[in-house]
Amino acid sequence: MSPAELKRAAAARAVGLVEDGMRLGLGTGSTAALFVELLGERVRAGLSVVGVPTSEATRVAAEAAGIPLTTLDAAPDLDLTIDGADEIDPQLRLIKGGGGALLREKIVAAASRRMVVIVDGAKRVETLGRFPLPIEVVPFGLVATTLAVAAALRSTGCAGPLAVRKGADGAPFVTDGGHFILDAGLSRIPDPEALGRALVAVPGVVEHGLFLGLATGAIVAEAADGQPRIVTLGAA
Template sequence: MNMKKNAAEKAVEYIQDGMKVGLGTGSTAYWAIVRIGERVKEGLSIEAVATSKTSEKLAIEHGITLTPLHQIGRLDLTIDGADELDPELRLIKGGGGALLREKITAFHSDRLLIVADESKSVSSLGNFPLPVEIVPFAREWTYAALERLGCSVRLRLEEAGNLYVTDNGNYIADCEFGIINSPEQLEQELRGIPGVVEHGLFIGMADIAFIGRSDGSVDVMAITTKNNSG
């Protein structure tokens, strides 16, 4: 049973003709892009932007025409995945390395739809290491500042062993905090570190989550209000 595929296809049902749509990045967003491509072939007309070079390539392969960001304005919705989500739809994202572009796109969307399998739904965030995008300059200082927050830090590597470089030319520090008791406080502490470009805590941004279950069902979690005013 492909839980990710089921969740993604349920979310894609929310896309209507004429919408402006953000395309997320990752293994679950992959299935959303595939299904959107099928709907486009069936006659769906949308404008779309992608959150990574990988998603751009996938969208084009599936017949989805991408619109330059400066031409599209605000988005109706974005469909993206998550590495963890809690009952308040607070998220950890960035396992795919696109957290900065994903957060920019989510901020400029009227709705953020999250797709995930049941393993990503947790009672508290923190088992998944928190990705933090940092600039290359003085990375050792930024690394040390992150450690002072009480986490274990590991710079992400590519399969070949080289430092992983984001689409924006930065590095990813994967920070193991354990259970994050106050995501809001941690968010503020991370924002106070020069050298941190962005972090993978998405708080008050998600509107609806589609959770694929092993029995083939898809649970829908909705938030009626969110903190992001766009």
């Protein structure tokens, strides 16, 4: 089975969690995009929901799918957020931000009573860190911030290269919030909570891609005999 087929299976299961009248956080990335597409089918069939997109890309996709949208300011308490992830560990701790949407994703997840993560089985890890950790920083003082981030990484037992994420044109990738992303290739993160605390203490760091204590459940689609097999973690 291809990763795309597994992602679709996880997204399809997640659509079943949506109930009439819900206020939804709509995640970002290829898996969340499949959820938006499938949710749009249910909306066109009569389901009444309202969504808060976590990126401009998701806003465009949700509008195209016919999903009514609002802002987090108008609906600051969401019932359910469905989002993808780059990694998930057994404690439902996540690395997110591979698509650069981590800041809005984290704000929306924190404003939701439930956050259910949809992933293919390849995203499951015992220890976070194989996926480079995205760290969103303001462009001003980039070199000083990068040095301080490197010190924060070392102070929590992490080591590895830090690189400014580049776009297809070779220029720094700019997030929806107008910030840059540092990707930290750490291999493993021994203490994600300590690293999270150290990173938010660095002036210039806006947010990091460690989602700790936010996911309430996960839907994992694994390949089993050529068919997707759904495994749920937590409350999903």
